[in-house]
Amino acid sequence: MSTTDHVVEAAPADPDAGATDAGTDAESTAPRRRSAPSLRWLVRPVATAVGNMLAFVVISFLLVQLIPGDPVVTATGGRLQGDALEAARASYGLDGSVWDQFLTYLGQLAHLDLGESIASGRPVIEDFATRIPATLELITTGLFFACIVTVLLSHFVVTHPSNPVSRVLSAYARSAGALPEYVLGIAFLFVFYAVLGWAPAPSGRLDPLLIAPDDVTGFPVLDALIAGDTAAASSYVSHLVLPVIVMVVAHTPILMKSLVLGLQGAIDDPSTRFRIAAGAPRRVVLLSIYRRALPQAVAMLGMMFGLFLGGAVVLEALFGLGGLGQYAVDAVNNSDIFALRSFLLVAAALCLAIYLVVEIVIALLDPRRRTGKAA
Amino acid sequence: MTATAPTPDSATAPEAALGTGSPAGARKAPRTSATKPRHRRVGFWLRLLPFAILVVLAVLGPWLAPMDPERVVGPSSSAPDGEFWFGTDANGMDVLSRVLAAFRLDVTIAIAVTALTTVLAIVIGLVAGMYDSHRGPLGWAARLLGRLIDLVQAIPVMIAGLVVVSFFGRNSLVISLALAVVLVPFSARLMRTEVGVVKHAGYLDAGRLSGESELRILVRRVLPNSLLPVIENTSAIFGMAIIFCAALGFLGVGVPVPTAEWGSMLATGAPDAAVGRWWGVLFPSLALGYAVWSASTLISAFDRDKG
Numbered sequence: 001m002s003t004t005d006h007v008v009e010a011a012p013a014d015p016d017a018g019a020t021d022a023g024t025d026a027e028s029t030a031p032r033r034r035s036a037p038s039l040r041w042l043v044r045p046v047a048t049a050v051g052n053m054l055a056f057v058v059i060s061f062l063l064v065q066l067i068p069g070d071p072v073v074t075a076t077g078g079r080l081q082g083d084a085l086e087a088a089r090a091s092y093g094l095d096g097s098v099w100d101q102f103l104t105y106l107g108q109l110a111h112l113d114l115g116e117s118i119a120s121g122r123p124v125i126e127d128f129a130t131r132i133p134a135t136l137e138l139i140t141t142g143l144f145f146a147c148i149v150t151v152l153l154s155h156f157v158v159t160h161p162s163n164p165v166s167r168v169l170s171a172y173a174r175s176a177g178a179l180p181e182y183v184l185g186i187a188f189l190f191v192f193y194a195v196l197g198w199a200p201a202p203s204g205r206l207d208p209l210l211i212a213p214d215d216v217t218g219f220p221v222l223d224a225l226i227a228g229d230t231a232a233a234s235s236y237v238s239h240l241v242l243p244v245i246v247m248v249v250a251h252t253p254i255l256m257k258s259l260v261l262g263l264q265g266a267i268d269d270p271s272t273r274f275r276i277a278a279g280a281p282r283r284v285v286l287l288s289i290y291r292r293a294l295p296q297a298v299a300m301l302g303m304m305f306g307l308f309l310g311g312a313v314v315l316e317a318l319f320g321l322g323g324l325g326q327y328a329v330d331a332v333n334n335s336d337i338f339a340l341r342s343f344l345l346v347a348a349a350l351c352l353a354i355y356l357v358v359e360i361v362i363a364l365l366d367p368r369r370r371t372g373k374a375a
Numbered sequence: 376m377t378a379t380a381p382t383p384d385s386a387t388a389p390e391a392a393l394g395t396g397s398p399a400g401a402r403k404a405p406r407t408s409a410t411k412p413r414h415r416r417v418g419f420w421l422r423l424l425p426f427a428i429l430v431v432l433a434v435l436g437p438w439l440a441p442m443d444p445e446r447v448v449g450p451s452s453s454a455p456d457g458e459f460w461f462g463t464d465a466n467g468m469d470v471l472s473r474v475l476a477a478f479r480l481d482v483t484i485a486i487a488v489t490a491l492t493t494v495l496a497i498v499i500g501l502v503a504g505m506y507d508s509h510r511g512p513l514g515w516a517a518r519l520l521g522r523l524i525d526l527v528q529a530i531p532v533m534i535a536g537l538v539v540v541s542f543f544g545r546n547s548l549v550i551s552l553a554l555a556v557v558l559v560p561f562s563a564r565l566m567r568t569e570v571g572v573v574k575h576a577g578y579l580d581a582g583r584l585s586g587e588s589e590l591r592i593l594v595r596r597v598l599p600n601s602l603l604p605v606i607e608n609t610s611a612i613f614g615m616a617i618i619f620c621a622a623l624g625f626l627g628v629g630v631p632v633p634t635a636e637w638g639s640m641l642a643t644g645a646p647d648a649a650v651g652r653w654w655g656v657l658f659p660s661l662a663l664g665y666a667v668w669s670a671s672t673l674i675s676a677f678d679r680d681k682g
Contacts, residue, residue, distance in 0.1 A: 180622060189649050
């Protein structure tokens with residue numbers, strides 16, 4: 001029991017009483033008023049997400065301030081001297097007091113200006129615009145298949161608890177997180193590329209002989225389909241297969257562990273016993289079990305997105321997929337501090353956006369959680 | 376909010392799901408079921424063995440290495456044979472020597488990270504859990520700490536680690552500190568949840584009424600009663616420390632080559648593995664897996680007593 005729960009219990013039941021109290025009275029108003037006021041529970045999660053994003057802006061600024069030595073000198077390898085150095089510092093917003101620098105930084109961010117890469121001189125935002133979709137494609141595909149596999153396997157484990165196969169699957173679920181992506185990735189690369197020759201070479205998304213289709217959405221497979229270029233599309237897909245399989249194998253145990261736990265909890269719930277006792281058909285009972293376990297599973301998905309994003313960094317480096325993660329690794333090798341700072345911000349923004357969506361979905365699924373704690 | 380529900384709010388975050396992660400409810404059972412004291416049972420000692428071997432390897436590893444792990448000693452990428460038992464990597468360094476030498480670095484970092492994370496998590500969890508509904512500066516500090524660990528956890532460990540280590544230097548001290556900071560939320564949230572339960576217990580009021588100071592209550596009453604989940608989580612933290620330390624090495628942000636480290640060995644071995652030379656990656660992966668497994672076995676040895 002956290003304190004917010006107490007507040008909820010103490011909140012007035014009168015729907016009109018707490019107009020200023022956005023979060024706490026939503027529970028009592030929601031069932032009665034389906035119209036506009038029932039959306040007030042949204043205010044708190046959105047405000048939290050915005051607040052967290054601002055905190056990340058400050059943190060990312062301070063992190064760069066805390067770096068020992070002069071970042072411009074480090075990045076340029078000490079080649080710049082005197083006036084040239086001062087000019088370079090000014091162009092990265094590193095002149096003036098800390099407070100001035102912070103205001104400059106905020107001003108840049110307000111214009112969606114993420115600065116220029118020290119290494120390439122190109123605006124960071126342009127690089128991100130092409131790389132974020134590629135990474136999102138990898139993550140969402142991975143997440144999608146991980147969910148399907150998780151639901152199928154968990155369903156089997158829960159409905160056939162004494163089957164030897166489900167014992168093996170449970171043991172697999174217990175191994176959650178013990179196999180890092182890079183070990184699995186290398187193992188799969190060895191088996192499916194080096195030995196069996198099924199997978200394409202781990203370099204880039206497109207076969208070198210093919211020409212990339214026009215950039216419309218930024219999502220490679222989608223763009224190729226829009227251009228009607230099936231050869232490019234299938235090349236894109238075939239380069240994605242192995243990384244996605246690695247993601248699914250690496251992360252399914254964690255999802256499975258939590259879904260099985262949630263399903264078992266839902267099976268033990270008195271309402272399930274009531275349905276069985278009342279003679280409801282098996283399908284109805286199963287549906288209600290899933291309905292009950294759903295909010296927890298969705299909450300897990302939000303956390304998984306972060307994990308997949310971190311995993312994408314590793315997998316992109318290993319398979320040469322050229323997404324956001326590989327950009328970050330390149331930036332590390334070039335000591336490109338400003339690109340990295342923007343990478344941190346973008347990663348945080350992506351995660352916070354997903355957490356917000358997840359929180360809203362959970363609240364829609366389970367009204368009891370609407371007043372809930374901020375993620 | 377139950378302590379066992381795997382919502383992001385309770386501490387069963389995905390990366391924390393790595394270890395034994397037994398439900399908090401189990402520990403409420405009285406410790407009666409053990410028929411013999413734990414140190415008399417063979418199973419207990421057997422479970423300590425893998426971690427003991429790990430520590431021994433960490434101490435002796437660099438001395439057991441048959442060749443210089445940081446020197447080119449043979450032809451590049453030669454298969455395991457009588458001279459090079461585990462083969463050589465793409466640079467012509469002896470894989471066996473490097474795997475053995477890396478035990479000290481990786482295990483030391485992991486132990487340091489685990490210790491630091493656990494201590495920090497206990498302190499943060501105590502303060503954030505006990506005083507988050509207080510008024511005044513203490514309440515402010517508690518809520519700020521709570522916010523901070525939520526913030527740190529909002530960003531993937533891999534990404535935060537990558538950025539921080541690349542900012543502040545690729546050495547084992549920075550890696551340990553960065554990983555500790557990034558992993559603190561996993562344990563601190565567990566601690567906060569536990570303290571949140573314990574703080575309503577009657578024996579705290581009894582202690583206060585009998586005139587015990589707040590600090591004494593915190594250390595003598597709250598701490599022992601909320602410590603166990605964090606201690607159980609150390610195996611998960613240790614595992615994550617090993618895995619993320621190697622991941623940083625794999626991405627080229629770890630301790631620089633030629634120092635032997637499993638992650639950077641994997642990075643060197645990956646292109647070799649893609650052309651069918653498996654020995655450069657298999658052995659560091661096995662060492663990595665062994666380290667993670669031994670820690671979870673160690674914790675499960677103590678876990679058994681709960682009946």
